[in-house]
Amino acid sequence: MASIHDVAKLAGVGTTTVSRVINKKGYVSQEALEKVNKAIEELNYTPNQLGKNLKAKNSKTIGLFIPTISHPFFSRIAHFLEDELYKKGYRLLLVNSQGNPEKEIKLLNMIPTGQVDGIIYITYYQYQMDFSKLPIVTLDRHIDGVPCITSDNYEASKKALYYLKKEGCKNIAFIGGKAATPSETNKRFLAYEDFCKETGNPSIYYYDLMLHGEEKMIAKAFIDSHKEIDGLFTASDLFANACYQTYLEKGINVPEKVKIVSFDGVLNDLIPEPKFTVVKQRVDEIARELVRVLLLRIDNKETNQIEYIPSEFVIGETA
Amino acid sequence: MASIHDVAKLAGVGTTTVSRVINKKGYVSQEALEKVNKAIEELNYTPNQLGKNLKAKNSKTIGLFIPTISHPFFSRIAHFLEDELYKKGYRLLLVNSQGNPEKEIKLLNMIPTGQVDGIIYITYYQYQMDFSKLPIVTLDRHIDGVPCITSDNYEASKKALYYLKKEGCKNIAFIGGKAATPSETNKRFLAYEDFCKETGNPSIYYYDLMLHGEEKMIAKAFIDSHKEIDGLFTASDLFANACYQTYLEKGINVPEKVKIVSFDGVLNDLIPEPKFTVVKQRVDEIARELVRVLLLRIDNKETNQIEYIPSEFVIGETA
DNA sequence: TTGAAAGCGATACCAT
């Protein structure tokens, strides 16, 4: 592989001149320019990024720490993140860490080793580590001194709940998983609690630590023991789908007998029917903000501690 | 940030000795070892990977070129790829390139620039570029001189079709998208054609270039104009789901009136019901082989031109 | 056992 020295030698100029040509920076005579370009062509030369990285002390790469890319919400956000980072001249390095906290700790080291310039942090584990000086930004999760981007979980949930009430539901239930760490997503339940207090709606809910994949089982047991439910607010699309299927099996019509509103909106892009009525998170906007704030942080600029991205309420066929 | 020189100076030894300690390589006296470790501790030193990369002329990073990570099959394969690469000491760099061939061409450059040591190539675009000398491996797709890993599309499809026949279907149809480039996935249709010839099953199919997201529309039109169908082999889970929903709307019972078998199996992990009867691709095995073969290639070792990974036939509720 | 020094590939200061 040819290096900048080979090009310089062949062109009969110094490496500085070659560097100037490559980066279109500084004064280069027409004559030198042509000689250098010819040499580059001839040697099929490509500047080595590793050398640049070392000199520049950055890698133009961002790490994405995610529980698993194999989940529709996470893969969607990853998609937009990669797009947005590419536009800003960065690459995205993917790290799935669900079920492997050691891996996460080990790879957090990619910041001091220079392999990544910063990290977008979307995972659950908790350590006693000080993140506040690191170039990190989180989605949904609260970590001391680390900026957090999140949807307007509370307001959007309230809106969804009042919509169900307006549509005539008298016994609105909540079903959703609880986050293991302090997270904005828990405000979906908080909104439900407040809604019950405000309106006198009976408090009927499932809200606990759980694993992905258990939705159907939980939904079934919950629905079986709560025949009075006529409105359902689910904290995720996967739960909404599980509930919808459960009612379908029982021959209970949705939305006539029971109305369902879900928080998320990613399943609608994947599965054409049923079109769920959802609080749709603006995944593209969230990704854009995560990137914007992280790059500010890398640049040692001031950032907000937390930022709320407005979601959309989309009426589908389930409520 | 402390460098190896700072450590050497503080410990009162040469950089060589520090390097030996870090990499546990070569002879180091007990005394020197302790001094170095103490200095490392004191300076909170972490070896810089950028320097290592430059010296070693590799980045221990593999690029994954994928149409979009936001598709259940691709995100699943990405999950397993990252896992497997991590075990081998590599990182995964993600590139979504659907709708952006220029991006793909530009980033292919990460090989000569040293940003990635190799590429796992799962996209559709076609250029007149010679890939045969590059450290690349593909999933499903044929490119001259590039190793290809794929499922046993033909045999598995045949098996699925004969299963439908055995279950009593007389009018078995095929529905699926056609790949724009030479790809093993097209053998799903080839198997159907051969099946019709072998058994005298009438040839009823949709097989054309299409976009993700059009499944429902296509399925509906196809089913509307082919009332005779009593068995359906779909080339993807998203199609199977679209067909299932269409029959559901029409009040036609699956699997009693129409049986559906799908190729893929990723939707079953996401959505609990219906449990589709599927040819389930061994995504974990595929990922393992992609990594194994790519690393061989990077190492300039001989590899097979193509490798078939056996899939599993899983009986669910739709056939 | 140890360390000085060269070298990986690129950039940039500074003199010319």
Added chain:
DNA sequence: ATGGTATCGCTTTCAA
């Protein structure tokens, strides 16, 4: 306008 040279942080040869 141009190029010699030092430098980024690390590994490795080779001589001591």
